[in-house]
Amino acid sequence: MNDQVILERLEQGGALSYGHFVRRKNLHTDIQVHKYMGLHHPRATDDLCAELLQRFEGESFHVVVVRAIVEDIILGYTCGRILGTSTVCVANHEGLVSLIPPTGLTPGARALVVADVLSNKGYLQEIMAAIESRQGVVGGIALLIDEGIEALSSTVRVESLLSLKEHNYPLNSCPMCFQGMPLSGGS
Numbered sequence: 001m002n003d004q005v006i007l008e009r010l011e012q013g014g015a016l017s018y019g020h021f022v023r024r025k026n027l028h029t030d031i032q033v034h035k036y037m038g039l040h041h042p043r044a045t046d047d048l049c050a051e052l053l054q055r056f057e058g059e060s061f062h063v064v065v066v067r068a069i070v071e072d073i074i075l076g077y078t079c080g081r082i083l084g085t086s087t088v089c090v091a092n093h094e095g096l097v098s099l100i101p102p103t104g105l106t107p108g109a110r111a112l113v114v115a116d117v118l119s120n121k122g123y124l125q126e127i128m129a130a131i132e133s134r135q136g137v138v139g140g141i142a143l144l145i146d147e148g149i150e151a152l153s154s155t156v157r158v159e160s161l162l163s164l165k166e167h168n169y170p171l172n173s174c175p176m177c178f179q180g181m182p183l184s185g186g187s
């Protein structure tokens with residue numbers, strides 16, 4: 001699947017809106033992503049996950065690790081099924097980070113972190129700390145969408161199905177601002 005096909009898959013699921021959005025402070029974009037909308041059909045999710053995992057061809061993982069949020073759980077369980085591994089959730093309850101199930105990650109296990117987007121390094125650091133607290137090894141990071149705001153890791157391989165980096169515009173070079181297009185809403 002090339003970027004255009006992936007975009008079409010997400011569009012068909014109603015996952016993409018086009019307009020003029022705030023991605024971050026001082027950063028605008030012309031694409032708004034509603035991730036779950038691209039995941040509500042199991043077959044489409046299967047296809048997207050299979051494509052994402054192909055980018056790690058030749059690598060092996062013992063476990064998939066996700067955040068305990070619905071989009072990531074859907075992606076994580078689908079990837080786990082394709083890889084033939086279990087899937088473990090990292091939950092953060094009022095600042096207390098735990099694994100569900102607590103015994104799901106054995107020492108030395110090579111983990112693939114799967115997420116729809118990781119919008120900042122803080123989320124990733126939390127997941128990596130949870131894995132490393134069980135003596136697991138972060139072997140890769142698989143993202144449905146890379147928002148392209150910051151480099152997430154220089155030490156672990158990061159693969160994404162779709163990068164939105166080219167759709168991010170600093171305020172002083174935002175083409176929609178130049179056209180006087182009103183903002184469509186928050187990101």
Ligand SMILES: [Zn+2]
Nearest residue numbers: 028174176177
């Ligand atoms: Zn703008």
